[in-house]
Amino acid sequence: MRKFGSLAAVVAAVLVVALAAWTRQPAGNAQGGATVTGKVKFTGAKPTNPPIDMTEEPKCKAKYTTTPTRETVVVNPNGTLANVFVYVKSGLPASAKYETPKTAVLIDQDGCHYRPHVLGIMVGQTLEIKNSDGILHNIKAKGVKNRPFNISQPTTMTSTRTFSAPEVMVPLECNVHGWMQAYLGVLPHPFYAITGADGSFTIKGLPPGTYTIEAWHEKYATQTATVTIAGTESKTQDFTFAAK
Amino acid sequence: MVSGLLLLALRAAPFPIPHSPFPPQDTTRGKAVYVKWCAGCHGDKGAGDGPAASRMLPRPRDFTGAIYKVRTTASGQLPTDQDVLRSIDEGLPGTAMPAWKDRLSERERRDVLAYLKTFSAFFQDTSQHIVPLTFSKEPGGATSAVALKVGRQFYDSIGCWKCHGKAGRGDGPSAPTLKTDPGEPIFAADLHESWRFRGGAGTADIYRRLRTGLDGTPMPSFSDLIDQKFLTDEQLWRVAQYVRSLSPQRAPEVRDVIHAPRLPGGLPRSPDDSAWARVERYWFPLVGQVIRKPRWFAPAVAGVWVQAVHTADSLALRLEWDDRSESPDTPWLEFERRVLDHVTSDDSVPAPADLWPDGIAVQFPRSIPAGMERPYFLMGTATDPVYQWRWTSMPRQAVAGLARGLSRFDVLGGGSAPGAGARFADGQWRLVLTRALATADTANELQFEAGRAIPVAFFAWDGSNGEHDTRMAVSAWYFLALDQPTPPRVYLSPVVAMAVTLGLGMLVAVRAQRRAGAGGDGGGRSRA
Numbered sequence: 204m205r206k207f208g209s210l211a212a213v214v215a216a217v218l219v220v221a222l223a224a225w226t227r228q229p230a231g232n233a234q235g236g237a238t239v240t241g242k243v244k245f246t247g248a249k250p251t252n253p254p255i256d257m258t259e260e261p262k263c264k265a266k267y268t269t270t271p272t273r274e275t276v277v278v279n280p281n282g283t284l285a286n287v288f289v290y291v292k293s294g295l296p297a298s299a300k301y302e303t304p305k306t307a308v309l310i311d312q313d314g315c316h317y318r319p320h321v322l323g324i325m326v327g328q329t330l331e332i333k334n335s336d337g338i339l340h341n342i343k344a345k346g347v348k349n350r351p352f353n354i355s356q357p358t359t360m361t362s363t364r365t366f367s368a369p370e371v372m373v374p375l376e377c378n379v380h381g382w383m384q385a386y387l388g389v390l391p392h393p394f395y396a397i398t399g400a401d402g403s404f405t406i407k408g409l410p411p412g413t414y415t416i417e418a419w420h421e422k423y424a425t426q427t428a429t430v431t432i433a434g435t436e437s438k439t440q441d442f443t444f445a446a447k
Numbered sequence: 448m449v450s451g452l453l454l455l456a457l458r459a460a461p462f463p464i465p466h467s468p469f470p471p472q473d474t475t476r477g478k479a480v481y482v483k484w485c486a487g488c489h490g491d492k493g494a495g496d497g498p499a500a501s502r503m504l505p506r507p508r509d510f511t512g513a514i515y516k517v518r519t520t521a522s523g524q525l526p527t528d529q530d531v532l533r534s535i536d537e538g539l540p541g542t543a544m545p546a547w548k549d550r551l552s553e554r555e556r557r558d559v560l561a562y563l564k565t566f567s568a569f570f571q572d573t574s575q576h577i578v579p580l581t582f583s584k585e586p587g588g589a590t591s592a593v594a595l596k597v598g599r600q601f602y603d604s605i606g607c608w609k610c611h612g613k614a615g616r617g618d619g620p621s622a623p624t625l626k627t628d629p630g631e632p633i634f635a636a637d638l639h640e641s642w643r644f645r646g647g648a649g650t651a652d653i654y655r656r657l658r659t660g661l662d663g664t665p666m667p668s669f670s671d672l673i674d675q676k677f678l679t680d681e682q683l684w685r686v687a688q689y690v691r692s693l694s695p696q697r698a699p700e701v702r703d704v705i706h707a708p709r710l711p712g713g714l715p716r717s718p719d720d721s722a723w724a725r726v727e728r729y730w731f732p733l734v735g736q737v738i739r740k741p742r743w744f745a746p747a748v749a750g751v752w753v754q755a756v757h758t759a760d761s762l763a764l765r766l767e768w769d770d771r772s773e774s775p776d777t778p779w780l781e782f783e784r785r786v787l788d789h790v791t792s793d794d795s796v797p798a799p800a801d802l803w804p805d806g807i808a809v810q811f812p813r814s815i816p817a818g819m820e821r822p823y824f825l826m827g828t829a830t831d832p833v834y835q836w837r838w839t840s841m842p843r844q845a846v847a848g849l850a851r852g853l854s855r856f857d858v859l860g861g862g863s864a865p866g867a868g869a870r871f872a873d874g875q876w877r878l879v880l881t882r883a884l885a886t887a888d889t890a891n892e893l894q895f896e897a898g899r900a901i902p903v904a905f906f907a908w909d910g911s912n913g914e915h916d917t918r919m920a921v922s923a924w925y926f927l928a929l930d931q932p933t934p935p936r937v938y939l940s941p942v943v944a945m946a947v948t949l950g951l952g953m954l955v956a957v958r959a960q961r962r963a964g965a966g967g968d969g970g971g972r973s974r975a
Contacts, residue, residue: 259620339606341667344523345628350569351514352523353660355667357605362671367574378665379609381624 236408237432241439243398243418245284247446250276255315255382262338263315263380273382274320275422283402284444286321287420288372288388290395291406292427294414301392303327307363310375310385312340312356317375317385321421323395324387326369333361339379346373349389353378371419386421418442477562480555485563488543493566501791502744505542506631513567514628516661517646519579522668525569527577531560541643541749580658580670585650586681589688598689601682605669607690610635615693616874618771621665623782623911628663632785635665637769637874638690640749642698654687699730699750704926705903707755707762714763715756718870718877723765726754733907733920738825739853741793745786746920747771747909751807757929762895763881766807766905773871774910775802775841783913798918803910804841809880810834810850810904811893811927821902824924826850832857834893836865836880840910843869845880849891853917859891884929897929 252272257264263271277285307329311318313336324330332342334356343353348368356362366373366389377383388395396404406416413431423444430440482491488507490496495509508515517534518526535556538546547556564570588594602608602615610625612618615638622635641648646656660668673680706727715722732750735743752767772779784800792798812822813834827833829851837856838845845867848858866881884895895901905922908914 339609341665343628343665343667347512350523350525350575351628351662353662353665353667354522354671355605355660355669357672358677360671360675360677362675378625378667379606379621381621381626 235435236410237435238405238407238437239409239414239416239430239432239440240403240405240437241289241441242401242403243284243287243289243420244402244441244443245278245282245446246443249278250446252276257315260315260336260338260380263336266314271314271316274316277320279400279402281401283398284420284423285398285400285402286319287398287402287404287418287442287444288321288323288386288395289398289404289406289416289418289442290323290371290388290390291392291409292371292415292417294412295392295394295410296412299392301325304393307331309333310342310387311335312342312377312383315340315377315380315383317377317383319385319397321372321386321397322388323397324366324389325393326367326389326391327365329363329365330387331361331363332356334359340377340383341379343376343378344373344387345376346370346389349373371417372421384421388419416440418444420444423447472561473558474562474565476555477558477560480551480559481562484547484551485559489563493563499543501789503543504631504745504786504790505627505633506629506789507543509629510563510566512628512663513564513569514663516663517656518659518662519582519655520577520659521580521670522660522662525575525577527579528560531563532556535560537647539645540648541640541645580655582651582655582658583680583684585654585688586684589650590692594685595689595692597682598685598687598692601678601686602689605672605678605686607686610665611638612771612874614873614875615639615690616769616771618874622771623779625665625782626785627665630785631789632782633664634747634771637749637771638693639769641691641694643749648691648694648698650684650687650691653690654684657683657687701732702729704900704928705729705753705755707757707927707929709897709930709932710756710758712758714758714761714881715765716763716866716879716881717868718765718767718879720879722756723754726756726765728767729753731905731922731925733905733922736825736853736906736917736919736921739917741798741917743914743918743920745790745912746907747912747914748907748920751905751907751922753905755927755929757884757895757897759932760885761881761883762929763879764809766809766878766880767875768807768907769875770805770871770907770909771874772805772909772911773840774805776911777802779911783911787913798913800913801915803908803913803915804839805876805910806837806839806906806908807876807878808838808906809836810906812902813849813891813893814889815893815896815899815901821924823852824904825921826853826856826906828852829855834891836882838867838869838878838880840869840871840876847882847892859888861888863888863892895929898931899928901927901929903927 252275254270254272279285303325308322308324309331311333334340337359339357341353341355345351348370349366352364354362369391370389372386372388375385375387394406396406398404409432411432415427416430417425417427419425426442428440430438486497488497488499493510495507500507513525515526518530520526536548538544569575608619609621610619617635617637625633625635627633646652657669660666672678730750730752733748735746748768754765756763780800787800811834822831822833827850832849832851835850836845836847845865846858847863847865848856850856869878886892902924904924907920
């Protein structure tokens with residue numbers, strides 16, 4: 204009886220350590236765990252993003268050789284879609300807690316554009332808001348689950364803010380330059396990725412389980428897929444958005 | 448039983464609950480007050496969507512998001528109870544929200560505050576820290592030239608002008624693109640009309656808005672700039688003092704009678720004539736035309752400043768009104784589209800956005816009434832028309848005509864148009880209208896006479912706000928009085944009176960002296 208009790212304690216301890224090990228796994232640092240990877244494809248006629256008249260802001264205008272445009276739909280040369288936020292929407296254990304990264308997420312106001320245009324952050328993680336332009340920008344976060352904010356940055360400077368609740372997405376905007384928009388995905392975990400110039404994404408370090416993966420795009424809304432992971436395999440899950 | 452014990456425990460407590468300066472608020476009673484007085488605009492569920500809401504710009508507050516413009520807390524933080532109470536008590540000037548402090552009891556106002564906080568989960572979230580910012584005291588020298596110069600310098604360098612314009616009339620390059628969080632069009636405040644500032648007209652109010660921003664609007668908080676030492680707290684106060692200096696010291700008082708002094712020389716026909724600087728200005732507020740369809744609930748012109756002078760044979764009126772755009776103005780077309788999208792129209796087919804001109808109308812009766820009877824103020828009627836001067840920015844001209852109600856305007860021919868000189872600069876129209884006091888067409892054209900009370904009313908259209916025809920801003924009837932030339936006797940009488948007094952006085956003195964001389968001779972014998 205006593206023997207069984209101590210065995211149970213050891214098993215429990217091992218379980219707790221194992222649980223702690225994988226729950227503290229930040230994305231991109233996969234020590235074990237599975238990987239979900241894929242491409243976000245785009246079909247149909249490629250829309251044209253409207254041009255931006257930056258006459259009022261010569262400093263920004265000078266940063267471009269051709270007329271800058273909005274970034275509503277960025278279709279890559281290989282027919283994939285950039286700026287898609289892909290993340291684990293559900294399936295993680297309710298009790299799991301993920302350490303808030305010490306590193307900050309940076310958004311830069313450069314050439315009267317937000318760089319990057321779509322970004323992700325964890326609850327409590329610091330967002331660094333940088334103004335590289337040195338002209339007046341205000342940055343307004345229009346969260347619904349998070350408290351909004353609206354701060355003025357009339358010079359080259361960096362402000363920091365954090366977000367307290369998961370929310371996909373928090374729109375960010377500048378009211379001085381109505382075309383400046385960005386989207387911030389706030390999550391309680393690190394399992395997210397944003398498609399770039401090749402339209403691919405990789406979410407690493409996922410424990411075994413069945414997950415709903417959602418792909419979010421600012422114009423084409425969302426698509427979801429269910430992925431079941433048994434071990435430390437790598438699974439492929441592609442998404443396709445069609446022109447509207 | 449439990450509540451009884453709790454009550455006892457509370458009574459036994461030596462101090463009141465520290466963070467609640469108010470007596471317990473009653474959300475049940477608050478709901479009753481809300482349903483009766485607030486729900487018509489703010490909606491049954493507090494979503495800012497009551498039956499009247501769709502005609503309002505700015506829209507009534509949506510309480511579900513707990514985003515409040517006027518606060519003492521940092522941008523994005525919840526307001527304090529006092530912050531929300533202040534908006535209830537004082538109202539929000541320049542919007543449909545009235546002040547409730549004289550209409551509801553203090554208890555009712557506190558109960559309704561408690562109730563409207565139940566519309567948002569944020570107020571139940573204990574992780575939300577509601578901490579007012581620490582505000583410094585206003586530095587002295589508010590109106591000194593140095594203070595205002597520093598204020599102006601930072602007004603420019605922190606980019607206020609981007610939205611509020613170089614002269615502060617809400618006409619900056621970003622102004623036509625401004626939206627609230629839900630996407631409604633919003634005007635950058637006209638800083639020359641401080642009595643319409645939502646959070647109060649005082650310098651300290653302005654300073655607080657700079658520190659906190661106006662959440663839900665494009666107006667950001669400038670507190671980070673102080674934290675990062677881009678400017679000092681005192682310099683931010685200077686910005687507030689500069690902004691305050693743009694408006695009159697007090698909210699303009701509405702007076703019934705425009706006095707038009709008589710000028711000895713010629714008529715100042717140009718809006719820039721220096722003679723106008725010496726003439727009294729009168730402010731007349733304008734409101735949306737909401738009587739006849741299509742009605743207009745979102746007028747852009749808040750009022751008009753009027754000056755009047757006359758000479759022996761002619762009259763000149765100078766009208767000045769703030770208007771953010773010299774319409775027709777293409778950059779404002781998108782703004783106009785948003786206005787029309789957000790203000791419910793009376794038309795079956797909503798009016799499309801178009802490049803309308805700006806306009807103003809000055810209205811008189813056809814003849815000076817003998818008694819108190821005046822034609823219908825809203826452009827007369829078919830049987831009792833009014834005499835009007837109508838000026839438009841495109842074509843840039845003024846005409847005279849007879850309005851027979853809102854739908855009919857007959858232009859008078861034969862050189863009846865008043866003289867017109869207009870300038871647009873920095874978000875303001877200045878227009879001088881002139882006419883001879885007497886004309887040949889005495890049946891239709893008002894014959895101006897000095898010393899009489901001449902009814903006058905005003906109408907304005909901001910084309911870039913989608914205003915045309917009955918979509919306009921209107922005033923009530925007021926009066927114009929041409930001061931009578933001062934008759935020569937007014938100047939002569941005092942001189943004559945003084946001469947007479949002096950003469951009589953001297954006579955008395957001389958006689959007294961004479962009598963004194965005679966007394967020396969005759970020992971006080973009387974002649975009489």
